[in-house]
Structure formats: structure tokens, C-alpha cells
Amino acid sequence: MKKKLGTFAILITLATCFLVACSSQSQSESSRTKITIATDSDTAPFTFKKDGQFKGYDIDVLKAIFKDSDKYEISFITTAFDSILTGVDADRYQIAANDFNYNQERAEKYLFSDPISKSNYAVTSKSGTSYDSLDQLSGKKTEALAGSNYAQILENWNKANPDKEPIQINYAAAGTALTTRVQHIENGSIDFILYDAISSQYIVKDQGFDLTVTQLKTDIGSEKDGLEYLLFAKTKEGKELKRFVDKRIKELKEDGTLSDLSTTYFGGDFASNLN
Template identity: 80%
Template structure:
């Protein structure tokens, strides 16, 4: 009888310890700040879906940043490009990750991380046709997403060159992915697309397009041209998150993790030249 009683008490004790441990883990998880990252999942190789899972350079960089964090719990959502920053405004999302470049309008409203990659502008056009300057695009047709850096570069060129035939800019809906726009070059609907070199080279190779990708010879924009950032709300919480992310970006650059991810997704080192 005593042996049965002791055995029963022992089992109760083990069960209690198990429940305490589970309760402790649950409590630890519930105290973490939930961070939702918004992306359009259609900007390969920076962000896309593979077998239904989030993938890409930006995604894996963020996973590395928040790996083993005791403070934050990370998740990702897919949304239309033009809804990403409005979602940050409403605090539905705490980080915007979608190959974001710097521009003055965004800087007035949002906080930027330290850069996580550096590319250059490139022009994708029909095979055998090469454009390496904006001047060569005079009178040519293109397609852009309104509000993107690429749209602004072309709009500024038109304003600065009233004596030349304007670049004919068609504004696509935010749900029109880069692949679709590149297909429009092949079928003759447009003449070119201005985009970053990493994405342009990747999609032409990955999708097997018979197109030419040419890097711009001239610099456009500012010294931040070609740099990629993560964006946060310009709030106290946003500043805390920015500080945490920047600290981890520095560590990942120093230990070679960023360069490794760059090689994996971009086929080259696009991070070692970052300041």
C-alpha cells in the first residue's frame, strides 16, 4: 500500500513539474513582443514564396536578426506593395521588408535600418537592345508601380528634360508583379523596365526570358542609391526596434552571415561594400 502511495505521489510530482515547465514556457512566449513583417512576396530574390513558405534574402536576414531573441517573436504576412507602408502606419506591421530603397518622402515618415544590401539600377530590354543611360530612354515606354523609387527616377528625368521626348510611363496596379511586367517587354507592350540589377538579373535567368539586362553607367539619385533597407514606424517602439535590428545587422555583417546569404540568393557578395 505504501509503495503504491509513494508511486502515485511520485507521478503527481512529475506531472506537476511538467505542468510548471509548460506554464513557464508559455509565459515566456506570451511576454515576447510580436513583430509582424509585411512583404509582397513577389520581389525575388529578396522576398517570394517557395512551396507556400516565405523565402528570399530579406526573409532569411530577418530570421537571422531575430534568431533566439528573448524579446521578440517574428512572423511574416503577404500584402500588396502599396499596402505595406500604410499597414506600418496603422501598426498592423512593425517592419516593412521588400527591397526598399531610400527616398526623401519615406524618410519624413519612417525609420530606416542600416543597409542590408547594395545593388545598382539596371535597365531590362529586348534581347540585342541595350540601354545604359536614362537619356537613351527618351520616347520609350515602360511600366512602373506608383510611388516606387524607380517610378520617381523616371518622373524626375521627365521633369528635368522638358525639351526631350518624355519617357512614356504606364502605372501598373500594385498587384502586377515584376514577372508580369517583364513579360510585357517580351510581347512588345513596353520597351524597358528600370529596376535594381540583382532582381533584374535574377528574374531573367530564373524565368528563362530572352532579354538584356544592362547596368546604368551614370549615377542617379543620391549616395544612398542602390542601398536596400528595412523600414519601421517613426515611433518610440519603432526606434527601439530599429536599434535592436541595427545591432544585429552589424553582428551579422562581421561574422560573415550577410555575405553568405548574399552569395546564396544573389550569386555574389553585395554586402561587403556596405559602410
């Protein structure tokens, strides 16, 4: 009888320890700050979905940044491109991740992480036709998402060159896939798409388009051209989150994680040369 009681007492003790451990883990998880990361899931290879799962360079970089964090718990959400930053404004999302480049208008409203990749601007056009400067795009037709960095580059060129035939910019509806816009080059409704070299080369190869991708030879804007960032709200919480993210980006660059992910998704190292 005593032996049975002893065994019972041991089982009770083990069960209690298990429940305490589970409770501690649950409390630890519930105490972590929830971070929602917004993306349009349509900017491969930076961010896309495969079999319903979030994939891409930006996604895996963020997973690596927050891996084993006892402070933050992340989740991803898909939304239209033009709703990403308005969602950050409203604090629905705490991080914007969608191959964001730098521009002054965004810098006035949002905080930028340290860069996570560097890619040149490129022009996608019909096979056998190449454009390696903005001047060559004068009078040509294109499509761009309103508010995107690429649209602003073309708009700025038009403003700076009033004596030349303007670049004709058709503003695509929010959520119009890059693939759809690239198809419009093949069917002749537009002449080119200005985008980053990584995405342009990826989509042409992945979708089997018979098109030419040419990197621009001329610099555009500033030394920040071609750099990719994560964006945060200009708030106390946003600044704290940025500090955490920047620290981890530095660590991931130093240990080779960024270069490895770049090679996996981009087919080359677009991260080790980051300043």
C-alpha cells in the same frame, strides 16, 4: 505500499515540474512583442513564396535577426505593394520588407534600418538592345508601380529634362507582378523596365526570358543608391525596434551571415561591402 506511495509522489513531483516549465515557457512566449512583417511576396529573390512558404533574402535575414529573441515574436504577411507602407502607418505591420530603397519622401515618414544589401540599378530591355544611362531612355516606354523608387527616378528625370522627350511611364496596377511587366518587353508593348540588378538578372534567368540586363553606369541621386533597407514607423516603438534590428544587422554582417545569404539568393556577395 510505502514503495508505491513513494513512486506516486515522484511522478506527481515530475508532473508538477513539467507543468511549471510549460507554464513558464508559455508565459515567456506570450510576453514577447508580436511583430508583423509585410511583404508583397513577389519580388524574388528578395521575397517570394514557394510551396506556400515565405522565402527570399529579406525573409531569411529577418529570421536570422530575430532568431532566439526573447523579446520579439515575428510573423510574415503578404499584401499588395502599395498597401505595405499604409499598413505600417496604421500599425497593422511593424516592419516593411520588400527590397525598399531610400528616398527623401519615405525618409520624412519612416525610419530606415541599416542597409542589408547593395545592388546597382539596371535596365532590362530587348535582347541585343542595352541602355546604360537614363538619357538613353528618353522617348522610350516603360511600366512602373506608382510610388516605387524606380518610378520616382524616372519622374525626376522627366522633370529635370523638360527640353528632352519624356520617358513614357505607364503605371501598372497594384499587385502587377514584375514577371508580367517584363513579359511586356518581350511582346513589344514597352521598351524597358528599370529595376535593381539583382532582381532583374534573377528573373530573366529564372523565367528563361531572352532579354538584356544592363547596369547603369551613371550614379543616380546619392550615395544611398542601390542600398536596400527595412522600414519602420516613426514612433517610440519603431525607434526601439530599429535599434534592435540594427544591432543584429551589424552582428550578422560581422559573422558572415549576410554574405552567406546573399550568395545563396543572389549568386554573389552583395553584403560585405555595406558601410
